[in-house]
Amino acid sequence: MKKYTTFILVGLILVLAAALIGVLTFMKNQPPQQRAVQPLVEIAAMEPDSARWGINFPNQWTSFQKTATNNIDTTYGGSSQFSWLERDPRQKILFAGYAFSKDYNDDRGHMNALTDVRKTKRLVLTHDDLTKTTHATCYSCKSSDNPGLWAKLGMEAYDKMLFDEMTPQINNSIGCSNCHEAGTMKLIVTNPALKEALEAQGKDWTTFTRQEMRTVVCANCHVEYYFKGDGKYLTFPWAKGTDLDSIIAYYEESGFKDWVYPDTGTPMLKAQHPEYETFTAGSTHYNAGVSCADCHMPYVSDGAAKYSSHDVHSPLLNAEQACGQCHTDVDYVVGRVNEIQDQVHTTKQNTEDAIVDAINAIKAAAANPGADAKLLDQARNLHRKAQFMWDFVSAENSTGFHNPEYALKILAESTNLARQAQMLAAQSVGDMSLLATGTYYENGDAAPVATPTP
Template sequence: MQKYSTLLLVGIIVVLAAVLAGTLVFMKNQPPQERAFQPLVEIAPMEPDSAKWGINFPNQWSSLQRTAGNNVDTVFGGSSKFSWLERDPRQKILFAGYPFSIEYNDDRGHENALTDVRETKRLVLSREDETKTTHATCYSCKSSDNPSLWKELGMEGYDAMFFDDMTPRLNNAIGCANCHEEGTMRLIVTNPSLENALKAQGKDWTAYSRQEMRSLVCANCHVEYYFEGPEKLLVFPWGKGTRLDQIVEYYEEEGFKDWTYPGTGTPMLKAQHPDYETFTAGSTHYNAGVACADCHMPYVRDGAAKYSSHDIHSPLINPEASCGQCHTDVNYVTTRVAEIQQQVAATKLATEDALVDAINAIKAAAANPNVDAALLDQARALHRKAQFMWDFVSAENSMGFHNPEYTLKNLADATNLARQAQMLASQAANDPALLATGTYYLPAPTP
């Protein structure tokens, strides 16, 4: 009797194992759409309304909506609309003659992108000046309507339109369609300028791993760029690479300038938010395989559901979720971040003082009728390079933490070049008084 019971038990186990194996084989051989998450609604290609995606992904959508009101600041940044010109008045001098000297506010969350670009004084002043007409290029990183418009108009047609003519066609802030492919939900490059920049380096983003894409999609927007030619075509200056020295070399060959500094005649460059270039320049976290989304969009739970938070903000707002995924001592990590940022902030202010000294010296030399023009041009070239190198740090969104060693090196090089520019201006005017140094503004109290 016991023998038959044993055989029966073995038979049951064999049958169950066969059923399980068959089920697994069946599931594996199903088409991807049959195995994946089954959506409640079908999403149209490049659907700009994130609320429709939110029917299928309510947690991601509800967390994205929180970026509209998440105005919490950290010591050196955050998500409120504070003025960098008030916090650091040196920047009024550094950007003199350019709209950034009129208004330079910190960015708010993604849900505010359209509102903030339409309200900025930099564009309002440009539209009020009859000699200037703002192009739609300024909308390139502000709306989830863009992918479908790029397909309809082409990037050249989009950028050639004027800002006010494009305004009625953009009704959705940054959202799902900027980063995701409908149906598969895979991460994709949507900005044609990013695709062009990658191709210029011989790179194909479709061959990137999912982890690599969790940083690359941020490069749709969080990068250095410029507007090329009268059509204001959006271009990433990556033709020689993404490191600062390679970008400087690119701009020198192109002969590009954003504006001419008043009183010095220097052709200047304005850096944009080069977060991706800074992070990927051999930073500790990048080399360890960490992606932007790991820190800025950490996995969180809603009951049994685990999802990537789309409430994108500084990891310092919620370090337990952002840093605690990898680091056991979160207090140590946040203390270390504070030390790095304080060091970078102090070094950045010293660089600004050197730049202001250089500007003052070049202005005085340019006003001297007996100036050595060749030496003065050399001083201008050094000022142009030094200020862009400083701005590559200043315009970046981490106060150095994305890549501390790289950031401090760039500031040191910028300070050195600024002092060389000041020295050459003094020599050009044969005036040792132009070597005077100063501290121009005490740093504003931190919030």
């Protein structure tokens, strides 16, 4: 009997010791937030006021607030609001007839999102012609008030409201409630359009791993989207997949257009900011299991506290932290970023030239009543596709870095389609002079000669 007791006791001690080691190892490997934190204040579900969350999480809040004042630029990105139209006047031609030809600035930090959307000249605020008035949908990615408003109104009613009708209910820029669930601090999908887009592909985000969520949480906003129907219902065109080919196939089937290009009659598409789609389309980093947060929100230390920097900006400004956790030779990888971006930037401008040439040829052909309508329509369709492909790379904010091979492949195909469009336009009127290249430029000058249609 005594022997058994000893046995049981020893067994018990071993089991307890193993359990203790297990628990300790588990705790050690947990991300910072899962260590016991005594909340100082209770945060209401979907609390829009980030300062209130900040009482419990001062490090995250302090670093987040820096996004309001960041203004350092990098070669192709950074945090000032430089104008793309001034930097690259071709874009005035490419977006002629559309609001992006009036005002198109580079992105900056999350705390500025609300100020910036309210002052963009792309807003059309007229109650005289409701088909032209900007809808509340434009607020979807700009405010921590949204999760609460979506819960209260439903996204359909939210999107039907006009922008300035919604304004009194929107008081905060992007904040904690856009990415976290109060209480658990889990990363969550807050944008109903993302939830629906994932569901359309048979995916349920609640089954995603923590590492997946460190990317998916950014897809609440950093994606391609459009406003569906008269109710301007926020929709991600992902039903066929999230890669560019699937997105183009989706838009071709739906026949959607953002605007009609003046004088060519092309039904155009504007790409938004497909960071998520580009990154996840088989990039080296995505395939290696790296997430957006790994580079844009690296762990930093404040004394004993280790936390994710919420000062989200270009990782080239803190490459030691952003890349150094995985790469020993930070100078080398930053050098590679520069090379990749230079190459993508140059290729992108060549593509722009090809599209501008196509536009000129189609304009001339469309003005000719004897043009072969079928060939001209084919030219328009190629112009539509070529420009959307170019824009998919151009509007993506990493100048190709998130997926260099993909970006270059898309630009090459876009140039090819644009040149085909130009040829078809020339053929449609039998006028080979329309095959001229560089028609907007004089003496190799980078500035356009002809004034683009306003």
